[in-house]
Amino acid sequence: MITVLVTGGAGYIGSHACKALALAGYQPVCVDNLSLGHADAVKWGPLEVGDIRNGAFLNKVIAKYAPEAVMHFAASSNVGESVTDPAKYYSNNVVGSLNLLEAVRQNGIEHFILSSTCATYGIPESLPIVETSPQNPINPYGATKLAVEHALADYGRAYGLKWASMRYFNAAGADLEGELGERHTPETHVIPLAIMAAFSHSPAFNVLGTDYPTPDGSAIRDYIHVTDLAEAHVKGLDYLRAGGESSAFNLGTGIGTTVLEVLQAVQTCTGRRLDIRRQPRRAGDPAILYAAANKAAELLNWHPQYREIETIVGSAVSWFRHNLAA
Ligand SMILES: NC(=O)c1ccc[n+]([C@@H]2O[C@H](COP(=O)([O-])OP(=O)(O)OC[C@H]3O[C@@H](n4cnc5c(N)ncnc54)[C@H](O)[C@@H]3O)[C@@H](O)[C@H]2O)c1
Numbered sequence: 001m002i003t004v005l006v007t008g009g010a011g012y013i014g015s016h017a018c019k020a021l022a023l024a025g026y027q028p029v030c031v032d033n034l035s036l037g038h039a040d041a042v043k044w045g046p047l048e049v050g051d052i053r054n055g056a057f058l059n060k061v062i063a064k065y066a067p068e069a070v071m072h073f074a075a076s077s078n079v080g081e082s083v084t085d086p087a088k089y090y091s092n093n094v095v096g097s098l099n100l101l102e103a104v105r106q107n108g109i110e111h112f113i114l115s116s117t118c119a120t121y122g123i124p125e126s127l128p129i130v131e132t133s134p135q136n137p138i139n140p141y142g143a144t145k146l147a148v149e150h151a152l153a154d155y156g157r158a159y160g161l162k163w164a165s166m167r168y169f170n171a172a173g174a175d176l177e178g179e180l181g182e183r184h185t186p187e188t189h190v191i192p193l194a195i196m197a198a199f200s201h202s203p204a205f206n207v208l209g210t211d212y213p214t215p216d217g218s219a220i221r222d223y224i225h226v227t228d229l230a231e232a233h234v235k236g237l238d239y240l241r242a243g244g245e246s247s248a249f250n251l252g253t254g255i256g257t258t259v260l261e262v263l264q265a266v267q268t269c270t271g272r273r274l275d276i277r278r279q280p281r282r283a284g285d286p287a288i289l290y291a292a293a294n295k296a297a298e299l300l301n302w303h304p305q306y307r308e309i310e311t312i313v314g315s316a317v318s319w320f321r322h323n324l325a326a
């Protein structure tokens, strides 16, 4: 069985990737410092608790399990926090990733899949966003992810590492079989926040910006189901192992959904009404982001299955009802 080292495997997307890897016949081994993740989300292989900035720890884990590939999810990923505390982001995302890359190089691991983000593009010049669009991040989080993309490409050129940078749009939803879901503390993402509001006694929800140049004035995002994201990682690994060329891939549905449409889906799926409050824009939020994901379709044969916003929100509501509702 081929072993894959999954950093951040106790987190939201990493835990779903471990399930997808196991279903595809790979053996995931998680490395996580549990700063944000949950040990009980690690269900498909061993968990080694430690920090990716600790080289000796990484070397020990690699010697123990001899992974052929790394999927690197461990990071700090709160855009707002990256603006107020960039040091944390440069340390965790840049120093941590460089440390991991060095362990990968020294131990001769062949394949590397990176969690990157559409935040590396900044404000897009044109839509949909293609992989060759200019990358001009507008916050430290996006800047740190772009720095790691560059390091990865340089390691590929110089040392022969095969890599894929997966640029996610908005990860959302939960495992359709109810085994995993989103548990961020604090939560900042629109879908889980709206679900929590819907189930609370005072269901107020702030829409951050209602004067954007969109059909209903709220911002547009491309929500991609976390199980589809997980599947893309397995397909990316299969592609690299089959000799595919290292590259970056947008992972989105290509469908733009406004915040108000998300809230409508939350009301439909929960059967509860939200008290929707119109608020000013959040600093640093682009108006409209959605992907052209043709490249992943063509090269990875990746076709997201859970494309409808009601399906995505419905899976998150189901997870909430069974696991988080008081
Ligand atoms: N959630 C999204 O919409 C989204 C979008 C684009 C990109 N991403 C990227 O996807 C990845 C996973 O995101 P997520 O939403 O699952 O986040 P998450 O916080 O749920 O998971 C990250 C995991 O990494 C662990 N971790 C963090 N720093 C670590 C370190 N130094 N050493 C070891 N473990 C560490 C945390 O404990 C956590 O379990 C991140 O790299 C993020 O930047 C997420």
Ligand SMILES: O=c1ccn([C@@H]2O[C@H](COP(=O)(O)OP(=O)(O)O[C@H]3O[C@H](CO)[C@@H](O)[C@H](O)[C@H]3O)[C@@H](O)[C@H]2O)c(=O)[nH]1
Pocket: 077, 078, 079, 117, 118, 119, 168, 169, 170, 171, 188, 189, 190, 191, 193, 206, 207, 208, 209, 219, 220, 221, 259, 282, 285, 289
């Ligand atoms: O209480 C809230 C929270 C969010 N929003 C809006 O909802 C949209 C989506 O916001 P959020 O769920 O916070 O996601 P993003 O800010 O788009 O960022 C996510 O998606 C990015 C890629 O688009 C990733 O890089 C980030 O890691 C990930 O947090 C934005 O227009 C927000 O202004 C609200 O209106 N009210």
